[in-house]
Amino acid sequence: MCIKPNYWPIITCIIIVILLGYGLTQDPRVLPSALEAKPAPKFELTDLFSEKHKISNSIFKEHYTLVNIWASWCTPCRVEHNFLTKLKKVQPKLQWLGINYKDDVEMARTYLSTLGNPYDYAVADEDGTFGMAWGIYGTPETFLIDKKGRVLHRHAGVINEKIWKKEFAQYIR
Amino acid sequence: MKKFGKKNLRSTFGNIFCISLLLAVISTTHAEVVSRYAFNDANQEARFGHLTKILRCVVCQNQNLDESNASIANDLKQHIHDAIVAGQSDEVIVNNLHQRYGDYILFAPPMNKHTSLLWFGPLMILILGLYFLRRLFQK
Numbered sequence: 001m002c003i004k005p006n007y008w009p010i011i012t013c014i015i016i017v018i019l020l021g022y023g024l025t026q027d028p029r030v031l032p033s034a035l036e037a038k039p040a041p042k043f044e045l046t047d048l049f050s051e052k053h054k055i056s057n058s059i060f061k062e063h064y065t066l067v068n069i070w071a072s073w074c075t076p077c078r079v080e081h082n083f084l085t086k087l088k089k090v091q092p093k094l095q096w097l098g099i100n101y102k103d104d105v106e107m108a109r110t111y112l113s114t115l116g117n118p119y120d121y122a123v124a125d126e127d128g129t130f131g132m133a134w135g136i137y138g139t140p141e142t143f144l145i146d147k148k149g150r151v152l153h154r155h156a157g158v159i160n161e162k163i164w165k166k167e168f169a170q171y172i173r
Numbered sequence: 174m175k176k177f178g179k180k181n182l183r184s185t186f187g188n189i190f191c192i193s194l195l196l197a198v199i200s201t202t203h204a205e206v207v208s209r210y211a212f213n214d215a216n217q218e219a220r221f222g223h224l225t226k227i228l229r230c231v232v233c234q235n236q237n238l239d240e241s242n243a244s245i246a247n248d249l250k251q252h253i254h255d256a257i258v259a260g261q262s263d264e265v266i267v268n269n270l271h272q273r274y275g276d277y278i279l280f281a282p283p284m285n286k287h288t289s290l291l292w293f294g295p296l297m298i299l300i301l302g303l304y305f306l307r308r309l310f311q312k
Contacts, residue, residue, distance in 0.1 A: 031275070034274055128248050
């Protein structure tokens with residue numbers, strides 16, 4: 001089909017408008033993680049409930065691990081916590097690592113004692129070093145790590161059932 | 174001629190007071206930013222100023238680290254300060270943060286296949302526009 005030369009400006013404008021329109025449908029707040037498909041950064045943090053006990057990347061071996069960054073001062077984390085507690089019961093094979101981010105340790109312990117503790121391992125990142133190494137923007141954020149210690153997926157924000165099914169469930173089958 | 178009455182006197186002093194207060198706040202704020210990060214020399218301080226201006230606050234959309242007071246921005250500024258004092262080069266510091274946060278932390282994104290439309294798109298549209306204008310005037 002031969003298009004008349006007069007129509008090319010209009011066609012070009014329409015293509016540009018479509019591209020810009022597509023751009024408008026993208027949420028600028030959704031930022032991809034630079035760590036996806038890469039090995040998880042190495043860490044060693046103190047157990048939240050035992051100062052002598054240290055947790056490191058070695059726990060990722062041979063387990064799918066959900067790494068959840070949270071804080072007692074974080075309101076969205078409280079919203080998410082209910083779902084995480086329920087999810088823990090239906091995902092017995094999934095290992096859970098909770099990173100308490102820039103928080104008071106006593107308040108963090110009280111938070112888990114009161115609301116329930118879904119984490120197999122709970123550690124404290126008091127100065128935010130872990131968070132910066134993992135490129136987090138804030139709390140809550142959740143990473144899924146595979147059995148070889150690679151980051152499969154990162155979600156910034158509250159996780160609910162819809163987001164779990166859409167973004168995480170596909171990796172754990 | 175405007176009378177210099179009580180009302181004008183009050184508004185003049187009021188304006189002077191407000192401007193003085195504003196200047197005091199600005200100068201103390203600047204002093205707080207400068208004194209929070211201690212450097213070994215002026216060159217380090219200049220590098221810190223440069224890096225915090227070319228790196229984006231990752232939660233603020235359009236602010237650089239220097240402008241932002243967000244918690245993560247303060248953490249990143251502290252990280253940059255510590256890295257400079259430890260002797261790391263600007264390139265190493267930027268690459269380190271780029272690896273963790275991706276292209277978004279850079280105000281000037283790198284040129285690759287993912288950003289080619291961003292870099293060359295406006296130029297292409299301009300060239301197309303000039304081409305069509307030329308054809309229009311030729312007719």
